[in-house]
Amino acid sequence: MEPEELTGAALLAACSALANPHRLRILGALADGRQYVSLLARQLGMSRPLLHMHLQKLQSAGLVKGSLELSEDGRAVKYFEAVPFTLQVSPQIVKAALPTLPVPGDHGKETD
Amino acid sequence: MEPEELTGAALLAACSALANPHRLRILGALADGRQYVSLLARQLGMSRPLLHMHLQKLQSAGLVKGSLELSEDGRAVKYFEAVPFTLQVSPQIVKAALPTLPVPGDHGKETD
DNA sequence: GATATGTGTCAGACTTTTCTGACATACGAC
DNA sequence: GTCGTATGTCAGAAAAGTCTGACACATATC
Numbered sequence: 624m625e626p627e628e629l630t631g632a633a634l635l636a637a638c639s640a641l642a643n644p645h646r647l648r649i650l651g652a653l654a655d656g657r658q659y660v661s662l663l664a665r666q667l668g669m670s671r672p673l674l675h676m677h678l679q680k681l682q683s684a685g686l687v688k689g690s691l692e693l694s695e696d697g698r699a700v701k702y703f704e705a706v707p708f709t710l711q712v713s714p715q716i717v718k719a720a721l722p723t724l725p726v727p728g729d730h731g732k733e734t735d
Numbered sequence: 736m737e738p739e740e741l742t743g744a745a746l747l748a749a750c751s752a753l754a755n756p757h758r759l760r761i762l763g764a765l766a767d768g769r770q771y772v773s774l775l776a777r778q779l780g781m782s783r784p785l786l787h788m789h790l791q792k793l794q795s796a797g798l799v800k801g802s803l804e805l806s807e808d809g810r811a812v813k814y815f816e817a818v819p820f821t822l823q824v825s826p827q828i829v830k831a832a833l834p835t836l837p838v839p840g841d842h843g844k845e846t847d
Numbered sequence: 848g849a850t851a852t853g854t855g856t857c858a859g860a861c862t863t864t865t866c867t868g869a870c871a872t873a874c875g876a877c
Numbered sequence: 878g879t880c881g882t883a884t885g886t887c888a889g890a891a892a893a894g895t896c897t898g899a900c901a902c903a904t905a906t907c
Contacts, residue, residue, distance in 0.1 A: 634753070635759060641747075647747060707826065708825060712753060713822070714798075717753075721760060724759060
């Protein structure tokens with residue numbers, strides 16, 4: 624996530640993912656190390672479907688990474704870990720990312 | 736906005752302010768230099784009330800600064816400029832900011 | 848079998864954000 | 878006065894985001 628390859632879409636996705644107190648807490652908790660969903664939900668005091676949704680958004684932005692594994696006793700366990708990114712934002716960086724920012728009323732498809 | 740003084744509330748406010756394509760465009764446009772509201776609205780192709788709202792959010796987060804001035808011919812003109820900030824975010828930085836992140840279900844007032 | 852653990856997903860309600868159109872003010876020029 | 882510029886604000890609609898409760902599955906243990 625160096626400034627050179629920071630697209631407007633990636634910047635927007637990252638900021639949107641970080642624009643929620645729950646997701647900040649989740650990311651902060653994963654900074655210590657990987658954890659699986661159900662336990663993380665108990666630690667943070669939130670419902671599992673809700674945590675699932677927030678993790679999904681964080682993963683879509685590339686801020687966390689999940690991997691489904693099989694524990695020794697055979698149960699499926701999904702671990703999440705924080706991606707070691709460093710996001711840097713300044714007015715100039717935002718300006719540089721604008722050309723790759725999707726237009727709101729644009730649905731792609733117009734390459735005639 | 737050095738990491739040392741980045742509170743959870745400030746981080747959340749900044750990310751929330753940046754989590755919108757219009758506001759990214761506004762901030763990018765102001766990276767070139769100051770501009771007044773009505774002209775900026777025409778340049779960005781958005782309604783003035785809408786731009787006003789977005790500028791308000793950017794200002795609340797401390798990302799832009801507005802100043803109402805009197806032009807030479809006596810008309811009131813409000814100029815906005817980008818604050819020269821540099822926001823840096825990483826899992827560790829988020830974790831460090833968590834203690835100063837307001838609790839969702841907290842309305843202050845409970846110091847009995 | 849029943850109970851515990853883990854996984855994922857869905858509909859619907861609720862809340863927040865976004866956006867428009869209309870209204871208000873003030874000043875200068877015709 | 879009327880027209881143009883600038884400013885700010887408001888109510889209400891529309892869209893997006895958030896959250897819960899229930900459902901599904903699988904595996905291990907009692």
